Amino acid sequence: xxxxxxxxxxxxxxxxxxxxxxxxxxxxxxxxxxxxxxxxxxxxxxxxxxxxxxxxxxxxxxxxxxxxxxxxxxxxxxxxxxxxxxxxxxxxxxxxxxxxxxxxxxxxxxxxxxxxxxxxxxxxxxxxxxxxxxxxxxxxxxxxxxxxxxxxxxxxxxxxxxxxxxxxxxxxxxxxxxxxxxxxxxxxxxxxxxxxxxxxxxxxxxxxxxxxxxxxxxxxxxxxxxxxxxxxxxxxxxxxxxxxxxxxxxxxxxxxxxxxxxxxxxxxxxxxxxxxxxxxxxxxxxxxxxxxxxxxxxxxxxxxxxxxxxxxxxxxxxxxx
Amino acid sequence: xxxxxxxxxxxxxxxxxxxxxxxxxxxxxxxxxxxxxxxxxxxxxxxxxxxxxxxxxxxxxxxxxxxxxxxxxxxxxxxxxxxxxxxxxxxxxxxxxxxxxxxxxxxxxxxxxxxxxxxxxxxxxxxxxxxxxxxxxxxxxxxxxxxxxxxxxxxxxxxxxxxxxxxxxxxxxxxxxxxxxxxxxxxxxxxxxxxxxxxxxxxxxxxxxxxxxxxxxxxxxxxxxxxxxxxxxxxxxxxxxxxxxxxxxxxxxxxxxxxxxxxxxxxxxxxxxxxxxxxxxxxxxxxxxxxxxxxxxxxxxxxxxxxxxxxxxxxxxxxxxxxxxxxxxxxxxxxxxxxxxxxxxxxxxxxxxxxxxxxxxxxxxxxxxxxxxxxxxxxxxxxxxxxxxxxxxxxxxxxxxxxxxxxxxxxxxxxxxxxxxxxxxxxxxxxxxxxxxxx
Numbered sequence: 040x041x042x043x044x045x046x047x048x049x050x051x052x053x054x055x056x057x058x059x060x061x062x063x064x065x066x067x068x069x070x071x072x073x074x075x076x077x078x079x080x081x082x083x084x085x086x087x088x089x090x091x092x093x094x095x096x097x098x099x100x101x102x103x104x105x106x107x108x109x110x111x112x113x114x115x116x117x118x119x120x121x122x123x124x125x126x127x128x129x130x131x132x133x134x135x136x137x138x139x140x141x142x143x144x145x146x147x148x149x150x151x152x153x154x155x156x157x158x159x160x161x162x163x164x165x166x167x168x169x170x171x172x173x174x175x176x177x178x179x180x181x182x183x184x185x186x187x188x189x190x191x192x193x194x195x196x197x198x199x200x201x202x203x204x205x206x207x208x209x210x211x212x213x214x215x216x217x218x219x220x221x222x223x224x225x226x227x228x229x230x231x232x233x234x235x236x237x238x239x240x241x242x243x244x245x246x247x248x249x250x251x252x253x254x255x256x257x258x259x260x261x262x263x264x265x266x267x268x269x270x271x272x273x274x275x276x277x278x279x280x281x282x283x284x285x286x287x288x289x290x291x292x293x294x295x296x297x298x299x300x301x302x303x304x305x306x307x308x309x310x311x312x313x314x315x316x317x318x319x320x321x322x323x324x325x326x327x328x329x330x331x332x333x334x335x336x337x338x339x340x341x342x343x344x345x346x347x348x349x350x351x352x353x354x355x356x357x358x359x360x
Numbered sequence: 361x362x363x364x365x366x367x368x369x370x371x372x373x374x375x376x377x378x379x380x381x382x383x384x385x386x387x388x389x390x391x392x393x394x395x396x397x398x399x400x401x402x403x404x405x406x407x408x409x410x411x412x413x414x415x416x417x418x419x420x421x422x423x424x425x426x427x428x429x430x431x432x433x434x435x436x437x438x439x440x441x442x443x444x445x446x447x448x449x450x451x452x453x454x455x456x457x458x459x460x461x462x463x464x465x466x467x468x469x470x471x472x473x474x475x476x477x478x479x480x481x482x483x484x485x486x487x488x489x490x491x492x493x494x495x496x497x498x499x500x501x502x503x504x505x506x507x508x509x510x511x512x513x514x515x516x517x518x519x520x521x522x523x524x525x526x527x528x529x530x531x532x533x534x535x536x537x538x539x540x541x542x543x544x545x546x547x548x549x550x551x552x553x554x555x556x557x558x559x560x561x562x563x564x565x566x567x568x569x570x571x572x573x574x575x576x577x578x579x580x581x582x583x584x585x586x587x588x589x590x591x592x593x594x595x596x597x598x599x600x601x602x603x604x605x606x607x608x609x610x611x612x613x614x615x616x617x618x619x620x621x622x623x624x625x626x627x628x629x630x631x632x633x634x635x636x637x638x639x640x641x642x643x644x645x646x647x648x649x650x651x652x653x654x655x656x657x658x659x660x661x662x663x664x665x666x667x668x669x670x671x672x673x674x675x676x677x678x679x680x681x682x683x684x685x686x687x688x689x690x691x692x693x694x695x696x697x698x699x700x701x702x703x704x705x706x707x708x709x710x711x712x713x714x715x716x717x718x719x720x721x722x723x724x725x726x727x728x729x730x731x732x733x734x735x736x737x738x739x740x741x742x743x744x745x746x747x748x749x750x751x752x753x754x755x756x757x758x759x760x761x762x763x764x765x766x767x768x769x770x771x772x773x774x775x776x777x778x779x780x781x782x783x784x785x786x787x788x789x790x791x792x793x794x795x796x797x798x799x
Contacts, residue, residue, distance in 0.1 A: 109455040110477035196630075197622040220564065220625020222779050308566055309624035310776035325451050327764040328473075 096341065102334035109328060121335035131336070134314040137226050141233070141315065142294035148234040149241040150286050154279065156238075157245035158271045173246060176239035184236070188303025191232040195219045219305050222312035229313055233300045241286060248282035249275060288351040295343050316340050393694055394482045397707070400700045405435040407460035408705070409453075410690075411446035416722045423709050430708070434701065454479070461696035462706060465513060467504035467686040467754075468761035469590070474691055475512040481692040481699055484510045486707075493707055500754045501687040501727035513689035514706040517724035519648050520685025520748045521571050523670055524740070528663035529556050529641040537666075541608060541673040548616035551641050559616040560640035562626035563778060566771040569623075570758045571684060572612065572644065572670065573774060576605035578682040578755040579672040586678070586755075590762040592798035597791055601677060606777060606784035608673060613778060616642070623778050636660045644670065646685070647744040651723040654740075667740055669747070681752035686760070687727055762795075769794035 103121050107114045125131050156176070163169050179187070194201045197217035206214050218228040256274050265273065276283070298317035301307060307314040307322060314322075316336055324333030410420050417440045424436035439460065441449055446464060453459050459479060465471040474480045487494045488511050489502055498518060505513025525537070530547075533554040538544040548558035563569045577586060580601030589595045589602075613619075619626045632652065635643035638659030645653050647667075654660040672680040692702045708714065715731035718724045725732055725745050732742050748754075759767040769790040776782030 108477070109451060110473055110479060112455075112457065192627070195625065196627070197619065197625045217619075217622030217625030220622050220779070222776070222781055225625075306565070308564075308772065308775050309779055310772045310781060322768070325448055327768060328451070329765075330455075 099334050099337050099341070102331055103338045104331075105334075106329075106331040109330060117331065121332050124332060125335050125339070130311045130314055130319060131316075133311060134316050134319040135339075137313065137315045138295050138297065140226065141230055141297055142291045144227075144230050144234065145237070145290045145294050146287060149237050149290050150283060153238055153241035153286075154245050154276070154283065155271070157242045157249055158275050160242070161246055161249045162267055173243055176242050178239065179236045180240040182236070184299050185303055187232060187236050188300075191228070191235075191304060192219070195228055219313075220309055222310050225305055225309060225313045229301055229304050232304065233297070241290075244286065245279060245282060248279040252278045284354050285351070288347055288354065292344050292347040292351070295340060295347070393699075394484065395486050395692065395699065395703050397486050397700055397703055400704045401698060402431040402701065403433040404698050404701065405437055406462060406696075406698065406702050406705050407437040407439075408462040409439045409441065409446070409450070409460045409464060411441055411443050411464050411688075412722075413440040413442045413445065416724075419718055419721045419724070420709075422717065422721065423705075423714065426714075427705055427708050436705065457695075459693045459695075461693050461699070461702040462690055463693065465505075465689055465691050466757070466760040467513070467689060468756040469763055470760040471505060471513055471689065471691065472507060475507065475510075478694060479691075480512045481694045481696075481703070482510050483512055483514065483692065483703065486703060487511050487514060493710075496712065496728050497710070498727040498729065498749060500748065500751060501689075504686050504754055504756060505689050505691075513687075513691050514710060515687035515689045515727045516710065517648055517688040517718070518685075518727040518745060518748060519646050519688060519725075520683050520744060520751075520754065521575065521644060521646055521670070522667040522744055522747075523642050523644050524635060524650070524653055524660075524665050524667050525642045526635070526638060526640070526660055526663050526665055529638070532556065533641070535641075537668045538671045540671045544671050545611060545615050548612075557618050557634070557640040559612070559642040559644070560631035560634040561613065561617040561619055561623050561644070562628040562631035563623045563775065564625060564627050566775055567757075567759055568628050568644075569609065569774045569778065570767075570770060572609050573605055573770065574755050574758040574761075575670045575682075575684040576608050576673075577602060577678070577758065578684065579676040579678045579680055580604045580608075581678045583679045583682070583753070589795075590766075592763055592766070592795050595766075595795040595799075597788060597795060602791075603784045603788055604673075606774070606787055609774070610777060610784070621778060621780055624775050638663050647741060647748075648724050650738060650741050650744070665740065667744060667747075679752055681750075682755045683748060683751035683753075684755045684757070685748065685751075686754055686756040688724075763798045765794040765798045766791055 102114075104116060104118060105114045106117050106121075160169055160172050160176075163172070182190075195218035197203060197215075197220060200218075202218060203215040206212065216224050219225050252274065256278075257270055260270055260274060296317060297315050298321070301313055301315055301318045302321075305313040307318040311319075316339065320333045320336040320340070323329045323336060408420065408424070412420060420438055420440060424438045427436055428434060437460075439449075450459070450463065453463075454474075465474060471480070475482075485491070487497075487502065488506075489495065489497075489499050494502055494511070497515060501515035501518055502511055505511055505515060529551065530536070533547075533551045533556055535547045535550050538547050551558040561568065581589075581599045582601075585599050585601075589597050589599070613623060617623060619631070631640070632643060632645065632649070634640045635645075636652075636654050636658040643653055654665050669683060690706055692699060692706070696702045710726070710728055712728050712731055715726035715728035716733070716736055718726045719732055719741075720736035723737075723741070725737065725741055732745055755761075758770055770787070773782055773787030773790050777784065777787055
């Protein structure tokens, strides 16, 4: 049953005092009155968060100001010495540069190319074909990283490897390399393995965002004679900007936390050419027993990722549709 | 956003206050107590950690079971880790003061870290060479876990590095076992001229190259200088022999291997398989791995294989009788609840009967005299142990004999040399800098 009554908000008479009556005293908001019982409910969560997130973070900062001997438990305050050593350590800067390279290439592949591919897939008319393509591109993300590392070790192997075999087959023998054994190509080799694995996942996320765009926009633009390429730039990209922004931040943030990808392929070698901040932290702490120095690297990683997280929070608050 | 900052700041302030409550430990390392086996109480449990997970796990599993059967009141809590997994886990256990009663250690600085800081029981009373237990073992193996006249470790596997060679391929190229480094390089040239890969070599993990450098350093640098330089407090790394060793290694890679500059991308185990498949004439390998390098039924076994030491350069100034290798060993936690039981367990593991089991189950040669026989080992493995006993000393692996910073400088520097991005001078400059920093 439909109604023709015009709705107003708030309903008439609800908040309006009757003529001649005194305004009632403003009541305190109920949430303040009930704040303490509420806090008791969230207390276990807060305590857990504090103990396992904030306390270790601050403890890590304290360790970064000390040198420690794990065998005796001795610690010695050294001020900012570990940070000074960090600034003078060429491997640290190499690792930071590799993280930046990782972030840059990831943006190209996992944001730009993934968006283009998602647009192309979602433009296909055949639903079954679209589903098959989405699954094919997503498949690498479902494979364990250890298996991926092993797979790419076979691909990159200098003798009998798939990549060198392909180059040989097409007459490009001169380009054959020990891809992971050459300091000039090793980092790119690791990064490309990571793109292969993450590319499909990002494509899927973009596909979901594109599906939320009303089809009418595309139909109307098609009636106006707009082609598919222009549709991508004029409709798709502007309307998935929230997802694009998020993906960029998540991708960059992920690039500064990368660890497993390097460990399963090169462990940071040869000659430290594939060190990233995570692996250099690991080597400093667990191989060289320099835990104070490792804590200083951890603090740098934390500061970078915190900055990115704050940008993400700010961005999502502003851009939410 | 402001609320978020406030929350983070507040949490930080409270956390700082709390961390301030914790005190930094300042305890000096205590001298290690001595072992006593006069009154072993066979009750309770003994915790053991090894680095033999996977294919080599069977030996300690059997030992734990047999020891429990022999002593019904005792439970052996066994943890077996992979090589890398062990390196990570033992650091965490040490930092949290939770080291098991019996724990694995490589020889050299790696083991010294534990006994210098009072974390290993002094076993001199029970296992020094003149004792009943110690007299059953090769003195070189005990020497690797001895410092300042005190013995701290129980050697388990007697590990040394040899060059395996394929007799048929050598014969095809008319090559004889070389007696010096020039002879080796000439043999490589002769093999190459017959289209035979002289030597398989993969350095993806970094340490295979370091084993060559360990041996060459022993040949080129006098033993006294080496001992001094491998300890940062007295190190100078001024001897020209170090650079010569690096240059000689570069020659071997260049003239003997086909991987050459791409060796950093080649997997050690794939290259080891290449020798087993008869695709390479030589492979530099630990005797613990002989069975894996030339397995039963392999082409290398069919062709016939034998071994020789990496030949020394002519007029070498170091100890040309030294041999690269070190026993795998076990230390006893000085803070174990029942240290006598822990020592007794390792005495059981290294009895002659169980030393024979070590060879028959996982192919490890034991330092226990007479433990290898025709039933449990190959002639090549027995020959390696016979040769090892003639060595003037064992040169412990370069990546465990010195401090981690120096080892790291060598590992990455030699990788750079193989790739062609570093010279031997660059490597030694980095090694010196790392050693100075560790002083």
